[in-house]
Amino acid sequence: MEASTVLSRIGLAGLAVMGQNLALNVAEKGFPISVYNRSTSKVDETIERAKQEGNLPLTGHHSPRDFVLSLQRPRSVIILVKAGSPVDQTISNLSQFMESGDCIIDGGNEWYENTERRMREVADRGILYLGMGVSGGEEGARYGPSLMPGGSYDAYLNIKDIVEKVAAQVEDGPCVTYIGEGGSGNFVKMVHNGIEYGDMQLISEAYDVLKVVGGLSNSELADIFAEWNRGELESFLIEITADIFRVKDEHGDGELVDKILDKTGMKGTGKWTVQQAAELSVAAPTIAASLDCRYLSGLKEEREAAAKVLEDAGMRGDVLKVSGGIDKKRLIDDVRQALYASKICSYAQGMNLLRAKSIEKGWNLNLGELARIWKGGCIIRAVFLDRIKKAYQRNPQLASLVVDPDFAKEMVQRQEAWRRVVGLAIQAGISTPGMCASLAYFDTYRRARLPANLVQAQRDLFGAHTYERIDRPGSFHTEWTKLARQK
Ligand code: NBP
Numbered sequence: 455m456e457a458s459t460v461l462s463r464i465g466l467a468g469l470a471v472m473g474q475n476l477a478l479n480v481a482e483k484g485f486p487i488s489v490y491n492r493s494t495s496k497v498d499e500t501i502e503r504a505k506q507e508g509n510l511p512l513t514g515h516h517s518p519r520d521f522v523l524s525l526q527r528p529r530s531v532i533i534l535v536k537a538g539s540p541v542d543q544t545i546s547n548l549s550q551f552m553e554s555g556d557c558i559i560d561g562g563n564e565w566y567e568n569t570e571r572r573m574r575e576v577a578d579r580g581i582l583y584l585g586m587g588v589s590g591g592e593e594g595a596r597y598g599p600s601l602m603p604g605g606s607y608d609a610y611l612n613i614k615d616i617v618e619k620v621a622a623q624v625e626d627g628p629c630v631t632y633i634g635e636g637g638s639g640n641f642v643k644m645v646h647n648g649i650e651y652g653d654m655q656l657i658s659e660a661y662d663v664l665k666v667v668g669g670l671s672n673s674e675l676a677d678i679f680a681e682w683n684r685g686e687l688e689s690f691l692i693e694i695t696a697d698i699f700r701v702k703d704e705h706g707d708g709e710l711v712d713k714i715l716d717k718t719g720m721k722g723t724g725k726w727t728v729q730q731a732a733e734l735s736v737a738a739p740t741i742a743a744s745l746d747c748r749y750l751s752g753l754k755e756e757r758e759a760a761a762k763v764l765e766d767a768g769m770r771g772d773v774l775k776v777s778g779g780i781d782k783k784r785l786i787d788d789v790r791q792a793l794y795a796s797k798i799c800s801y802a803q804g805m806n807l808l809r810a811k812s813i814e815k816g817w818n819l820n821l822g823e824l825a826r827i828w829k830g831g832c833i834i835r836a837v838f839l840d841r842i843k844k845a846y847q848r849n850p851q852l853a854s855l856v857v858d859p860d861f862a863k864e865m866v867q868r869q870e871a872w873r874r875v876v877g878l879a880i881q882a883g884i885s886t887p888g889m890c891a892s893l894a895y896f897d898t899y900r901r902a903r904l905p906a907n908l909v910q911a912q913r914d915l916f917g918a919h920t921y922e923r924i925d926r927p928g929s930f931h932t933e934w935t936k937l938a939r940q941k
Contacts (some may be wrong), residue, residue: 462488463485463526465487465490465521465530466480467531472588476561476596477512478500478507479597479620484511484619485616486511486512487512489515490514492535492544497514501513527553530612530613531548532559533560538568542572554579555582557609559609559613562588563721564585565640565726566638568637583605584604585604585638586639587644588602588643589834590831590833594622598621598830600828601617601630602639602642603630603633604635604641604817605637618630621831629832638815641811642819642824644726649801650724650834651741656793656800656889657695662879662885666882667879669780672711672712675696679699689834691836719748724748725745735810736807736810737898738803740888740895741804791872791875795872795892796889799865799896800892801842801855802895805854821850822844822846822847825843825846826840845860869896873893876893910922914932
């Protein structure tokens with residue numbers, strides 16, 4: 455433990471991966487910081503790192519009281535512990551020493567309603583509260599994350615100078631903005647993660663098609679993804695994917711990626727995103743498909759058994775015969791276009807979910823500004839977010855990214871390639887649920903007339919749910935069965 459007579463500008467409690475790195479980042483930007491963690495060993499570890507990484511202005515405390523009292527008033531304390539009850543326990547542990555006007559900032563991936571509950575609970579004692587999404591993983595936390603603070607605006611003003619320095623910097627400013635009231639910061643981070651699920655799923659499908667249908671090797675895939683990262687798909691996830699294909703397996707032949715068990719883990723934010731989309735009646739099929747794929751990937755043993763049963767039933771191998779052969783160069787270019795077009799649809803879904811929630815809660819979210827703060831620091835950072843920002847700046851009421859004139863043109867230009875990839879994958883028996891969901895979303899949204907007329911007729915037939923007509927106002931009911939069967 456280190457004693458200090460000078461009060462720190464801010465405090466951070468919870469020194470696992472995220473907390474430790476964010477604390478060092480804050481200190482490096484010149485803001486003296488106090489740190490605390492339930493297990494004291496992490497406090498000592500952080501002090502040591504602060505010394506090693508340039509004698510950064512960081513002081514560690516083993517007692518919650520010393521920690522809180524080491525802060526300048528009004529006190530600002532960032533909490534970065536496991537979401538859920540650990541946050542409640544940490545708040546109760548620390549807030550007993552805090553005073554009216556002090557502020558708690560939860561930086562975890564918290565369910566937004568928990569933030570709103572805690573906000574009300576601490577408000578009784580005059581303590582201000584922010585729920586701040588932090589994205590960018592370990593490296594982002596250390597060198598510049600994307601930060602999504604929502605809640606008390608006064609609390610935000612207390613830390614504005616700090617977060618603006620600590621966040622990733624892009625050409626149009628720091629990757630942080632005041633998101634809105636209540637749990638909006640957590641909600642926006644949740645949808646960011648849902649979009650991240652979609653992006654990762656779409657990339658994995660591009661990989662699957664190129665590898666299985668196109669027969670590309672890992673080294674070819676690495677080159678292709680690196681090349682894509684120099685164009686419209688330029689993004690963190692495409693960049694790291696290129697790197698992944700190059701890593702050799704230190705325990706055997708070939709590349710490590712081929713030795714990884716095909717079971718995807720998850721911590722819940724993608725599921726919450728899909729649940730919220732359903733709650734708000736917003737279609738988010740690409741994000742939902744990515745969640746479903748994680749569930750199905752988890753059924754490894756069941757899938758192995760199913761493969762065997764279907765093989766015994768006559769299914770031939772992994773790939774069914776693709777008629778007409780494969781033009782590898784064209785396939786690569788088609789997959790790039792399919793990935794890009796699918797991505798636009800996925801972001802359209804995420805943005806529309808944010809807008810629906812903003813209307814429900816009165817958060818007044820600025821979608822263009824959200825796209826801007828995702829341009830750097832976070833996992834979904836991508837060049838194309840600048841275009842999304844501009845689309846919403848041009849028209850803040852934009853019904854969907856799909857109908858922004860620039861994106862609309864790009865989707866139309868890419869649709870042939872997109873359809874070829876999805877068609878080829880279907881023919882080859884390679885599932886591309888994300889790309890298919892995006893394409894179906896596009897095709898459903900762009901069609902002025904859908905077969906919903908038939909569904910309405912069925913509903914009216916069996917449930918007298920009534921229907922509207924296209925040629926006259928009002929609500930109608932028909933005795934369908936009687937009319938259909940009368941002689
Ligand atoms: P973890 O989510 O792994 O949590 C570990 C921290 O929680 C440790 O400091 C631990 O203290 C503390 N903790 C636990 Br567990 N139970 C506690 C309790 N009852 N009281 C007090 N402290 C408790 O840490 P993380 O991966 O750094 O993530 C922190 C938050 O940031 C999470 O909400 C996470 O979802 C979010 N997040 C993580 C990432 C990422 O890439 N890891 C990215 C973005 C956001 P101990 O040392 O005493 O056990």
